[in-house]
Amino acid sequence: MSCLDCSKRELDGRYTQSSKELRKAWGCDEDAPNALMRITCPKCKGQVSDCPSCEGSGVKYLKRCPNAVALPDVSNALPYLALAQEGGPLPEKGGLLDQTSAFRKALLIYGEEIGKVREYIQENARNSSASNKIK
Numbered sequence: 071m072s073c074l075d076c077s078k079r080e081l082d083g084r085y086t087q088s089s090k091e092l093r094k095a096w097g098c099d100e101d102a103p104n105a106l107m108r109i110t111c112p113k114c115k116g117q118v119s120d121c122p123s124c125e126g127s128g129v130k131y132l133k134r135c136p137n138a139v140a141l142p143d144v145s146n147a148l149p150y151l152a153l154a155q156e157g158g159p160l161p162e163k164g165g166l167l168d169q170t171s172a173f174r175k176a177l178l179i180y181g182e183e184i185g186k187v188r189e190y191i192q193e194n195a196r197n198s199s200a201s202n203k204i205k
C-alpha cells in the first residue's frame with residue numbers, strides 16, 4: 071500500500087479528488103471505516119494468551135494508513151527493505167553482513183510479515199474459490 075497515491079495534490083496544494091477518497095479509505099487522517107490489514111500483535115508477538123493489547127488473539131487490525139502511524143525511520147527504511155527483499159540494492163555497500171544490525175533485523179521481520187501476507191492472500195483465494203464451487 072503506497073502513500074504516493076494518497077498524497078497527490080493539486081497545484082494549489084489541496085489533495086486531488088482521488089487522493090481525498092483514498093485518504094478516507096486508507097485511514098491517512100483518521101481511522102478508516104474498515105480494518106485495512108491484520109498484523110501479528112507487536113506487544114506479545116502472538117505468544118501471550120492473556121495479552122491486554124490483542125486480548126490473546128495474537129493479531130491486531132489496523133485502521134490507519136501505515137505511513138500515518140509509522141515512525142520516520144521506519145518509513146525511510148521501507149523502500150530499502152522492499153528492494154532488499156527482492157534481491158535488489160542494499161543501503162550500505164557490500165553484502166547483507168555489511169548492513170547495520172538494525173537493518174538486518176528489520177529485513178527479517180519484513181520477510182516474515184510479507185510471508186504471512188502472501189499466505190493470507192492465498193488462503194483467501196482458496197476460500198473464495200471453494201465457496202464459488204458450493205454455489
Ligand SMILES: [Zn+2]
Pocket residue numbers: 072073076093096097098135136137138
Ligand atoms: Zn496514506
Ligand SMILES: [Zn+2]
Pocket residue numbers: 111112113114115116117118121122123124125126128129
Ligand atoms: Zn498481544
